[in-house]
Amino acid sequence: MKKFMDENFLLETEMAQRLYHDHAAKMPIFDYHCHLIPQEIAADKRFTTITDAWLGGDHYKWRQMRWTGIDESLITGKDADPYKKFYAWAETMENLIGNPLYHWTHLELQRYFNITDVFSRKTAEKIYKEANEKFQNDPDLSVFGIMKKFNVYAVGTTDDPADDLEFHKIIKKEGKCPAKVLPSYRPDKAINIDKADYASYIEKLSQVSGISISGVEDVLKALIIRLDYFKEAGCRASDHALMTCPHTFWSTEDVDKVFKKKMKGSELTDTEIDAYRTYILFNLAKAYNERNIAMQLHFAAIRDNNKKAFDLLGADTGFDASYDESLAKGISVFFSALSESDSIPKTILYSLNPKDYYSIMTLIGCYEGKTPARVQMGSAWWFCDHKDGMEEQLKVFANLGTLPRFVGMLTDSRSFLSYPRHEYFRRILSNVIGGWAESGLVPYDEEYLGRIVEDISFNNAKNYFED
Secondary structure: OOOOOOOOOOOOOHHHHHHHHHOHHHOOEEEOOOOOOHHHHHOOOEOOOHHHHHHOOOHHHHHHHHHHOOOHHHOOOOOOOHHHHHHHHHHHHOOOOOOHHHHHHHHHHHHHHOOOOOOOOOOHHHHHHHHHHHHHHOHHHEHHHHHHHOOEEEEEOOEOOOOOOHHHHHHHHHOOOOOEEEOEEOOHHHHOOOOOOHHHHHHHHHHHHOOOOOOHHHHHHHHHHHHHHHHHOOOOEEEEEEOOOOOOOOOHHHHHHHHHHHHOOOOOOHHHHHHHHHHHHHHHHHHHHHHOOEEEEEEOEEOOOOHHHHHHHOOOOOOOEEOOOOOHHHHHHHHHHHHHOOOOOOEEEEEOOHHHHHHHHHHHOOOOEOEOOOEEEOOOOHHHOOHHHHHHHHHHHHHHOOHHHOOOOOOOOOOOOOOHHHHHHHHHHHHHHHHHHHOOOOOOOHHHHHHHHHHHHHHHHHHHHHO
């Protein structure tokens, strides 16, 4: 019987253990896509309680607490007693065996607080006191201390084009943060012409860009002005949240009519919406390619599925799900059009639905060139970033592509306590490759395999985003 989550957790063979402990574990972290708040980084924030750190904004946890039947006041309520919230999370944890949150939570207790107790209602009071004492007294538990402790090389935050990037500038100027903090360009509000707040956002974009926006070409000019502003501030990547890949190519004149129709307050058809999205994303992709900005496309999330909850709590509160519409046709049409002018940027495609993995991997093989693995399938994301999902993603990547070129893991998290997710991924990666070696599927060559593990853990991301 193996001990629960010991030093060889998830490492089932001798080679897997060597690949992790001697290779993966020593590599820095390039967390190239996250949702950390730059203001909190600039302030070197220190949390007062583990409740604040764990439950303050984590919709992964909120969702599971609702499954357990916890009252909403103990999930998102701002006035609830912190310990009662923590205790509710402990009750939830008892029901999460097999869920990645069970492993992540225990890894965080071990790595941040040196707590090895199994987390439950029985141990909740003890763990709460020990963790809060650590927060108050341990210098490694401020934001800067956490980043230094986990050898974080860089993080890519997620930022709106209208953001002035004030806190990124402060972080860079003061030079105290041990990690690079890179803004990522996320123009969803300018692309989502179907949203009710689109017109007001265009006014804001006009103000910050200095462009008087009266047509769709002005929208694009304003976005590219802001893209150049972001690049000057260190931006290496963009990010887009899309249900499917837009692929309705209309003339500039026809898309301009769609824009003006929306600005007059008229309803748009689905085809008009897709034509506008296609026009903006297509031209932004060309701009990314010219500026060596990687384009990240996150597909297949259907969001805000509970209107009552959305009206009460807003977006990103745990009411999103996996979408099942086909991606293949849209990707094919969109990237084939980009390839005609040799304008495909470095691109990472993610899907929240693993049924898309084979389509994505076979399609992106049609658009490679210029740089190794220029177009990639991203890591198992959101509802897929558990042990089974990561293993599946790695194996599909290997079966259909070039796994040693994979840019690896990201947290996609709003929490500063999420860095053990990189450890979780690296252990799974080491176990998959180590298992292949033990089974005779790849050479039993630690130097060769160790180099691959090190590259996927860190080197590939550094080279991909910083070349």
